[in-house]
Amino acid sequence: MHGPIKLIILLIGVIFVITVINLLVRRRINERNSFLWLAGSLAILVLAAIPDVLDIVARAAGVDYPPTLLFLLSILVILYILLYQSIQISILQEKCRELAQHLAIVNFSEMMRRDQEPGRVSEDGEGVKGAGHEGYAVRSNRNAAR
Amino acid sequence: MGRADCLVIIPAYNEEQNIGRVLKEIRSLNIDLDILVVNDGSRDRTEAVVRETGEKVITLPYNLGYGGALQTGFKYAAALGYNCIIQFDADGQHDPENIPDILERLRTGAYDIVIGSRFLGNASFNMGLLKKVAISVFRFLIKLSTGVRISDPTSGLQGLTNRVFTFYAGFGNYPEDFPDADTLIYMILSNYRVTEIPANMRERYSGRSMHTGVKTVFYFVKMLVSILVVLLREKTRVGGAKQCTDR
Numbered sequence: 272m273h274g275p276i277k278l279i280i281l282l283i284g285v286i287f288v289i290t291v292i293n294l295l296v297r298r299r300i301n302e303r304n305s306f307l308w309l310a311g312s313l314a315i316l317v318l319a320a321i322p323d324v325l326d327i328v329a330r331a332a333g334v335d336y337p338p339t340l341l342f343l344l345s346i347l348v349i350l351y352i353l354l355y356q357s358i359q360i361s362i363l364q365e366k367c368r369e370l371a372q373h374l375a376i377v378n379f380s381e382m383m384r385r386d387q388e389p390g391r392v393s394e395d396g397e398g399v400k401g402a403g404h405e406g407y408a409v410r411s412n413r414n415a416a417r
Numbered sequence: 418m419g420r421a422d423c424l425v426i427i428p429a430y431n432e433e434q435n436i437g438r439v440l441k442e443i444r445s446l447n448i449d450l451d452i453l454v455v456n457d458g459s460r461d462r463t464e465a466v467v468r469e470t471g472e473k474v475i476t477l478p479y480n481l482g483y484g485g486a487l488q489t490g491f492k493y494a495a496a497l498g499y500n501c502i503i504q505f506d507a508d509g510q511h512d513p514e515n516i517p518d519i520l521e522r523l524r525t526g527a528y529d530i531v532i533g534s535r536f537l538g539n540a541s542f543n544m545g546l547l548k549k550v551a552i553s554v555f556r557f558l559i560k561l562s563t564g565v566r567i568s569d570p571t572s573g574l575q576g577l578t579n580r581v582f583t584f585y586a587g588f589g590n591y592p593e594d595f596p597d598a599d600t601l602i603y604m605i606l607s608n609y610r611v612t613e614i615p616a617n618m619r620e621r622y623s624g625r626s627m628h629t630g631v632k633t634v635f636y637f638v639k640m641l642v643s644i645l646v647v648l649l650r651e652k653t654r655v656g657g658a659k660q661c662t663d664r
Binding site: 365368369373375376378379383 | 473
């Protein structure tokens with residue numbers, strides 16, 4: 272790797288690192304999620320700065336054409352990141368569902384409680400002042416959070 | 418306010434045209450039952466229609482799907498300590514006349530899950546070929562993996578005892594879109610006792626069914642994967658603590 276391409280890759284690596292750090296500073300990505308990206312961008316930097324590393328590793332691994340090793344590793348890392356994201360999405364979906372159910376039940380219980388209070392006509396549960404919230408998450412959430 | 422020992426859970430998504438009639442029919446049975454409609458983020462007047470009848474309705478903030486809506490009902494029933502629940506469809510396909518039969522079976526104490534089977538009753542409903550094949554395969558897989566013969570694993574008309582729905586109500590214990598053969602296999606392997614009663618099925622009053630065309634094929638493949646996962650889970654659980662059944 273010589274000349275302009277080395278410079279370009281170095282530049283890309285630097286931009287990548289700055290972007291990830293910037294995202295971290297602005298709290299757009301959390302530390303746990305940023306770790307993989309930081310590691311990835313550092314790898315780009317190292318490879319751009321010292322291309323011989325790739326040749327040495329490739330020779331040790333028995334790879335004839337070193338750039339293919341680079342592609343293989345990059346694809347594996349990307350696959351891992353994708354899988355990790357899918358896992359996170361599944362977990363989030365499950366949690367969202369749990370929250371939605373819990374919220375719906377608590378809302379319902381609250382409405383029932385209001386309806387049962389003497390002297391109140393509140394079909395829609397609105398306009399009830401001073402109803403108090405001591406009975407808020409009523410019996411319904413006893414088991415819901417288990 | 419007196420409370421019955423059994424709760425009928427009706428998940429409803431955009432069923433304003435059917436739900437009123439379904440509720441009326443159930444009430445005309447004159448059995449001491451509580452009814453809970455879980456309004457699954459409907460965009461029509463489902464919630465308002467149920468309110469007008471004076472029945473309970475829990476409204477979800479967004480559409481969770483059939484399984485998610487049912488599980489909401491299970492959570493509610495578990496929190497209030499009902500003895501049993503009956504899950505019933507909002508589209509008018511289920512015949513309320515079957516509710517007393519299910520209750521009777523549940524109250525014998527011999528069964529945990531009572532399924533209203535469309536294939537044991539007077540099958541007065543039409544089913545596509547694709548669906549028929551799919552159900553036959555599920556039946557075969559249940560028999561193969563558990564030794565139990567279930568004629569209608571896909572039926573949405575089921576009665577469950579407290580033990581069952583309390584388990585279903587737990588985090589991650591119920592499939593999000595549609596509980597089917599996978600759930601049944603899991604429950605049978607976990608030593609829950611399942612039985613069937615003949616159930617009458619009718620054409621839905623109005624609107625379209627949940628499973629049609631390409632969706633059926635996708636659903637079928639997804640269910641095969643789910644069943645495989647359940648069996649694999651079961652394999653890895655054997656020898657270890659049966660933590661799920663004993664809760």
